[in-house]
Amino acid sequence: MKFTSTHEWVNTSETPVVIGITHHAQSLLGDLVFIELPELGKEVKTGDELGVIESVKAASDFYAPIRGTVIAINEAVKANPELVNNDAEGAGWLLKIQASHPDDLEALLDATQYEKIIAEEH
Amino acid sequence: MIENTPLHAAHLASNAKIVAFHGWNMPLHYGSQIKEHETVRTQAGMFDVSHMTVIDILGAGGRQFLRKLITNDVDKLKHVGRALYTCLCNEHGGILDDLIVYQRSPDNYRLILNSSTRAHVLPWIHEKSAGFSTGIQERHELAMLAVQGPEAISRTLPLLTPAQADAVSTLAPFECVDVDDWFFARTGYTGEDGLEIVLPEDAITPFWNQLLDAGITPCGLAARDTLRLEAGLLLYGQDMDETTTPLHSGLSWTIAWEPHDRDFIGMTALLSQKHHGVEQKFVGLKLNEPGIMRTGQAVLVDGHPVGLITSGTYSPTLQCSIALARVSKKIGHDAHVEIRGKHLPVTVGKPRFVKHGAPI
Numbered sequence A: 001m002k003f004t005s006t007h008e009w010v011n012t013s014e015t016p017v018v019i020g021i022t023h024h025a026q027s028l029l030g031d032l033v034f035i036e037l038p039e040l041g042k043e044v045k046t047g048d049e050l051g052v053i054e055s056v057k058a059a060s061d062f063y064a065p066i067r068g069t070v071i072a073i074n075e076a077v078k079a080n081p082e083l084v085n086n087d088a089e090g091a092g093w094l095l096k097i098q099a100s101h102p103d104d105l106e107a108l109l110d111a112t113q114y115e116k117i118i119a120e121e122h
Numbered sequence B: 001m002i003e004n005t006p007l008h009a010a011h012l013a014s015n016a017k018i019v020a021f022h023g024w025n026m027p028l029h030y031g032s033q034i035k036e037h038e039t040v041r042t043q044a045g046m047f048d049v050s051h052m053t054v055i056d057i058l059g060a061g062g063r064q065f066l067r068k069l070i071t072n073d074v075d076k077l078k079h080v081g082r083a084l085y086t087c088l089c090n091e092h093g094g095i096l097d098d099l100i101v102y103q104r105s106p107d108n109y110r111l112i113l114n115s116s117t118r119a120h121v122l123p124w125i126h127e128k129s130a131g132f133s134t135g136i137q138e139r140h141e142l143a144m145l146a147v148q149g150p151e152a153i154s155r156t157l158p159l160l161t162p163a164q165a166d167a168v169s170t171l172a173p174f175e176c177v178d179v180d181d182w183f184f185a186r187t188g189y190t191g192e193d194g195l196e197i198v199l200p201e202d203a204i205t206p207f208w209n210q211l212l213d214a215g216i217t218p219c220g221l222a223a224r225d226t227l228r229l230e231a232g233l234l235l236y237g238q239d240m241d242e243t244t245t246p247l248h249s250g251l252s253w254t255i256a257w258e259p260h261d262r263d264f265i266g267m268t269a270l271l272s273q274k275h276h277g278v279e280q281k282f283v284g285l286k287l288n289e290p291g292i293m294r295t296g297q298a299v300l301v302d303g304h305p306v307g308l309i310t311s312g313t314y315s316p317t318l319q320c321s322i323a324l325a326r327v328s329k330k331i332g333h334d335a336h337v338e339i340r341g342k343h344l345p346v347t348v349g350k351p352r353f354v355k356h357g358a359p360i
Helices: A023-029 A075-079 A082-086 A111-121 B008-013 B033-042 B062-069 B115-128 B152-159 B162-168 B201-213 B221-230 B267-276
Strands: A008-011 A017-021 A032-036 A049-055 A059-063 A068-073 A095-099 B017-021 B024-029 B045-048 B053-058 B082-089 B095-105 B108-113 B135-138 B142-148 B176-179 B182-185 B194-200 B280-287 B298-301 B304-315 B320-328 B334-339 B342-349
Touching: A032 A082, A075 A082, B008 B017, B008 B201, B024 B033, B024 B221, B033 B045, B033 B221, B045 B201, B053 B062, B053 B115, B062 B108, B062 B115, B082 B115, B095 B115, B095 B176, B095 B182, B108 B115, B108 B194, B115 B135, B142 B152, B142 B201, B152 B162, B152 B194, B152 B201, B162 B176, B162 B182, B194 B201, B221 B304, B221 B320, B280 B304, B280 B334, B298 B320
Parallel strands: none
Antiparallel strands: A008 A017, A017 A095, A032 A049, A049 A059, A068 A095, B017 B024, B045 B142, B053 B108, B053 B135, B082 B095, B095 B108, B142 B194, B176 B182, B182 B194, B280 B320, B280 B342, B298 B304, B298 B334, B304 B320, B334 B342
């Protein structure tokens, strides 16, 4: 499992990689009510806006952690955004990207580095 | 300096997420604001409201003082134990606060005021009482909680003393009663049935724990906001403030225009505004596609701005976004709201969305 400083997780043990927002992110956002996901086939560069996660209190953009093509989206979370609150790092996955540059995965944060970022937030 | 309410430890014990709120540490939620909201609409939830200000207006001159002070008329309270909702306005008709006045006896009125306005409203009330034979007593030593929902009263009654239960079971909506040193009112800020209870500080934690054991769910500020917005209840400082009058805020009904010679503070200004016609009105908006409307977003008709959203949120009962807005009185049934650069279509209606737990 890898992470970004903007609170996305990337499961690099699968191909295409699976992406979601972290448990920490969902706890900051509170109850989620709408999730906007990208179109299938969309080509993205690192840092591009992928979609919007809207909780009762705020809308939050989420970003492409790597370069590639959107291959799959999780329809279940569109219908039931609370899946992301309940299981952000499992059933609450958001989409899958076919990485175009495998090196991008190395640049992601590991768990220890991500924990450090969360700790520094407080 | 930030203060804790008497229930602070109890909130932490229930895993509350605490936030700063007008000088108080308050529970925002205890895990899921949506679940808390749904519990209030279907069963019963409880809210710590000790951050609000409780003042008692005492003495023979209290009644006449209140008849001058507020837009509604306490002469309407025909017997002991009745309450009314009112605005408190300045000489220009600008709203200084909204509050409920409870008539505990002909010379004893209890006012419950917003915490956000305390610093300037209390001095105002003291100043305006000059010349009336009345004393104003702030009740710092009392705490307050609200139990709200269709099962709020039935679940609370068994936990009261026989005398309290007896008195509470006879309360009609907007009635109140004192039993021993507890004060009960059948009022609230959720649109549901329920009680607001003012009690000695040292009694509130044991009582909270009894309510918890009786299956009543702790609910925080986040649920409080979605509940009140669905019910069309206004939030001072957001939906209205000193720059708006009751006539611009859907609160004309809180003004008792007769008898003319009551001459409450702001009456002349409000009469003049009424006479000249008010260009704005207060409406409710519904967004029937994904997205959340929020305070300050523009309301448009045919691309032209016609007003602003004062409060917006997600409605768990309607499962879409709802909002209150102050707009041109010429608005029709349809409009658009500008959300993050996009114009989304909304339906325009009355500023109230849920009644008796169901969509209107």
